[in-house]
Amino acid sequence: MKPIHHALSAGLALVLTAVPVLAQDAEIDNLTAAYEEGGKYFTEDDVPTYNVAEDGTVDWYTFSGFRRYHAECHVCHGPDGEGSSYAPALKDSAVDMDYYDFVYVAVEGRKVVDAADNQVMPAFGLNKNVMCYLDDIYIYLKARGADAIPRGRPAKKAAKSEQFVEDENACMG
Numbered sequence: 001m002k003p004i005h006h007a008l009s010a011g012l013a014l015v016l017t018a019v020p021v022l023a024q025d026a027e028i029d030n031l032t033a034a035y036e037e038g039g040k041y042f043t044e045d046d047v048p049t050y051n052v053a054e055d056g057t058v059d060w061y062t063f064s065g066f067r068r069y070h071a072e073c074h075v076c077h078g079p080d081g082e083g084s085s086y087a088p089a090l091k092d093s094a095v096d097m098d099y100y101d102f103v104y105v106a107v108e109g110r111k112v113v114d115a116a117d118n119q120v121m122p123a124f125g126l127n128k129n130v131m132c133y134l135d136d137i138y139i140y141l142k143a144r145g146a147d148a149i150p151r152g153r154p155a156k157k158a159a160k161s162e163q164f165v166e167d168e169n170a171c172m173g
């Protein structure tokens, strides 16, 4: 449902556009939080995103994503989403890639085999420690890519919401 809704609204915006460049810039604002639900922030296109308060306090999902990223992804993708000689800088991917494409690669993995490269992005679709926190990881990386937070462990974080605990329990079973 969501990818279709997403593609539809993007297509609609192009059709309705009077001043293409301006309207398109507004449409592709993939970063700014438009609303919050249970401590989780979303863009106006219902895509998860970060929120950083003026005093630097990050939302819980950004903090959770920092931890999960450094448990599951940093070995290949480098600390703080900076990338490595083996795998791309995910802080940039999270900003540049469509959310649904990002999720797709994490679920299905990706293998590039040619004369020069033999790189494998593993499929995490069956790994609950990744799947239950994939939005968190995406949100954290987007905050990094947008330079909304510095490298390292976020110093101040919002409290864990009841919604988060509920979703976590339901997902981890």
Ligand code: HEC
Residues within 6 Å of the ligand: 069, 072, 073, 074, 075, 076, 077, 086, 087, 088, 090, 093, 097, 101, 102, 103, 105, 106, 110, 111, 112, 119, 120, 121, 122, 124, 130, 137
């Ligand atoms: C075993 C090493 C390894 C681990 C662990 C790993 N990745 Fe990857 N990942 C890769 C490689 C290599 C690529 C590049 C594949 C290619 O060439 O297209 C990649 C690519 C990606 C891409 C596509 C990026 C782009 O810009 O095209 C995403 C998204 C991604 N990984 C997410 C994750 C997430 C999220 C995690 C942690 C849950 C993770 N990866 C853990 C090796 C890894």
